[in-house]
Amino acid sequence: MTSAPAVEVSALRKAYGHKKAVDGLDLVVEQGEILAVLGPNGAGKTTTVEILEGFRHRDAGDVRVLGEDPATAGRAWRSRLGVVLQTTNDLAEATVGELVHHFAQYYPDARDADEVIDAVGLREKVGTRSRQLSGGQRRRLDVALGIVGRPELVFLDEPTTGFDPQARRSFWDLIARLRDDGTTILLTTHYLEEAEHLADRVVVVNEGKVVAQGAPADLGGRTARQALVRWTAADGPHEERTDTPTAVVQRLAQTYGEVPALQVLRPTLEDVYLALIGRTSGDADQDAATETTEDAR
Amino acid sequence: MSTTTPAQQRVSATGPLPGTLRLGLARTRYEVRGFFRERDAVIFIFAYPVIMLAIFATVFGQDGNSIDFGDSSVPFAQYFLPGMIATGVMLSSFQNLAIAIAVERDEGGLKRLRATPLPAASYFVGKIGQVLVSCVLQVTILLLVAALAFDVPMPDSSAAWATFAWVLLLGTATGAVCGVAFSSVPRSGRSASAVVTPIVLVLQFISGVFFQFDQLPSWMQQVASVFPLKWMAQGMRSVFLPDEAAALEVSGTWQHGAIAAVLLAWLVVGLVLGARWFRWRRRDDG
Numbered sequence: 001m002t003s004a005p006a007v008e009v010s011a012l013r014k015a016y017g018h019k020k021a022v023d024g025l026d027l028v029v030e031q032g033e034i035l036a037v038l039g040p041n042g043a044g045k046t047t048t049v050e051i052l053e054g055f056r057h058r059d060a061g062d063v064r065v066l067g068e069d070p071a072t073a074g075r076a077w078r079s080r081l082g083v084v085l086q087t088t089n090d091l092a093e094a095t096v097g098e099l100v101h102h103f104a105q106y107y108p109d110a111r112d113a114d115e116v117i118d119a120v121g122l123r124e125k126v127g128t129r130s131r132q133l134s135g136g137q138r139r140r141l142d143v144a145l146g147i148v149g150r151p152e153l154v155f156l157d158e159p160t161t162g163f164d165p166q167a168r169r170s171f172w173d174l175i176a177r178l179r180d181d182g183t184t185i186l187l188t189t190h191y192l193e194e195a196e197h198l199a200d201r202v203v204v205v206n207e208g209k210v211v212a213q214g215a216p217a218d219l220g221g222r223t224a225r226q227a228l229v230r231w232t233a234a235d236g237p238h239e240e241r242t243d244t245p246t247a248v249v250q251r252l253a254q255t256y257g258e259v260p261a262l263q264v265l266r267p268t269l270e271d272v273y274l275a276l277i278g279r280t281s282g283d284a285d286q287d288a289a290t291e292t293t294e295d296a297r
Numbered sequence: 298m299s300t301t302t303p304a305q306q307r308v309s310a311t312g313p314l315p316g317t318l319r320l321g322l323a324r325t326r327y328e329v330r331g332f333f334r335e336r337d338a339v340i341f342i343f344a345y346p347v348i349m350l351a352i353f354a355t356v357f358g359q360d361g362n363s364i365d366f367g368d369s370s371v372p373f374a375q376y377f378l379p380g381m382i383a384t385g386v387m388l389s390s391f392q393n394l395a396i397a398i399a400v401e402r403d404e405g406g407l408k409r410l411r412a413t414p415l416p417a418a419s420y421f422v423g424k425i426g427q428v429l430v431s432c433v434l435q436v437t438i439l440l441l442v443a444a445l446a447f448d449v450p451m452p453d454s455s456a457a458w459a460t461f462a463w464v465l466l467l468g469t470a471t472g473a474v475c476g477v478a479f480s481s482v483p484r485s486g487r488s489a490s491a492v493v494t495p496i497v498l499v500l501q502f503i504s505g506v507f508f509q510f511d512q513l514p515s516w517m518q519q520v521a522s523v524f525p526l527k528w529m530a531q532g533m534r535s536v537f538l539p540d541e542a543a544a545l546e547v548s549g550t551w552q553h554g555a556i557a558a559v560l561l562a563w564l565v566v567g568l569v570l571g572a573r574w575f576r577w578r579r580r581d582d583g
Binding site for chain 2: 085088091
């Protein structure tokens with residue numbers, strides 16, 4: 001028996017004035033999977049997610065989230081949803097413990113607030129006001145408030161922006177545990193590494209459309225995944241794209257013995273991603289550069 | 298790569314959604330606690346009317362000066378107390394909510410709540426509850442200071458206290474509702490107090506909070522008569538001043554009917570505008 005997808009979107013459109021933010025986007029999120037949505041700033045990620053969350057109205061297209069239309073769904077639907085927005089600085093004067101316990105009251109079948117506090121690793125901060133938390137702790141609090149209602153589907157919007165590597169690792173563990181509990185997760189991120197580590201599937205969005213999707217290891221298709229063998233011969237550097245790098249290296253070894261300056265390169269997800277958005281957008285490199293700067297802040 | 302595990306199908310027979318009123322009370326507790334932790338705002342809202350009462354009663358009341366009408370007179374402290382109560386109510390309700398909600402919206406707090414199953418009504422019950430708690434506390438402090446430090450006599454008739462109660466409650470409700478509506482006016486949380494405070498100040502000056510209302514220019518009296526503060530102050534004067542002091546009013550009477558009518562009208566205006574203008578998201582957030 002197959003269960004209905006958690007999210008189904010077809011031919012979604014949304015324009016702001018003349019600018020088409022979302023332009024015929026199709027998307028399916030299966031129950032129990034972690035789907036990462038990647039794309040440059042302005043690609044339509046946030047608009048799409050906010051339509052799914054019920055914050056924005058679409059111009060056209062079909063949207064089903066947990067079987068309902070977010071534009072008209074009510075409280076019962078919201079109680080099955082967890083939303084972790086991009087970084088905010090609200091709730092400053094309340095403590096971690098107060099907030100998690102308070103938000104738990106909103107839901108018909110909430111998780112135990114103390115268990116949630118333990119799960120996100122904020123036990124030691126339970127009496128700390130949220131304004132005094134570090135960036136990583138603050139994000140953990142956001143997640144705690146997003147999952148305390150025992151949601152079936154969680155939206156995570158750029159959850160680890162500004163994290164140090166260690167904080168990011170332990171945040172990933174937290175998300176992986178959520179998935180193990182059967183929670184469906186839709187994640188938007190700028191970090192390819194994050195998508196690669198967490199996601200069952202990746203969707204790349206550019207100019208309001210899905211330009212590629214698949215498991216992180218398959219994204220971009222066979223050609224984009226070909227290995228690159230580089231070496232330097234007497235007449236200068238050579239390179240060869242191939243599905244069988246071992247055979248190529250073997251051949252080279254027979255020719256040269258020790259192959260001069262031999263390199264076998266596998267494209268990273270980042271290479272594939274940049275190629276994908278570069279293919280559909282002339283200034284994608286610039287966008288990617290902008291994102292990198294923003295992430296660095 | 299992990300395979301997509303079929304979601305462990307939760308026995309998804311979730312219980313009933315928590316009641317709107319129950320959540321409203323939970324919000325009230327949360328809001329009151331949050332309000333008292335914003336120490337700067339609390340001190341300003343609570344201390345301002347008390348300090349103003351002390352200054353005005355002391356400055357104008359030097360050498361035993363008092364406000365005369367007909368054959369009798371009242372000390373300045375007694376004359377100014379009603380205006381300070383009205384001001385306190387406006388600070389606790391209108392100014393407090395107009396700024397707090399604008400900031401909450403700007404910081405993303407409202408959007409966060411919108412993503413939960415919390416009913417909008419519960420959110421507003423929480424705000425109104427917090428305003429009521431701080432209004433009652435504020436007025437209590439003012440009355441205590443007035444009675445103990447300035448020997449202002451408290452009313453001794455139950456009719457006066459009944460007037461006190463309805464003017465206080467209606468004024469608080471009107472101020473709160475208008476504050477919710479006005480919270481959509483400032484463009485950002487940071488500009489909120491810069492937009493709201495001058496309006497509150499001007500209203501205080503033209504509504505007879507700091508001056509004897511009947512001595513203001515008549516055009517100013519007419520402008521003030523459009524807004525609720527003047528009427529709230531007049532209602533409170535009818536409680537704390539002797540009946541003969543009605544002679545000091547522009548119309549020569551306390552005009553309880555007009556007070557109720559103007560406050561109710563603003564209550565309705567605030568409700569309508571609040572419902573039309575209220576947004577959970579920032580203006581620049583689509």
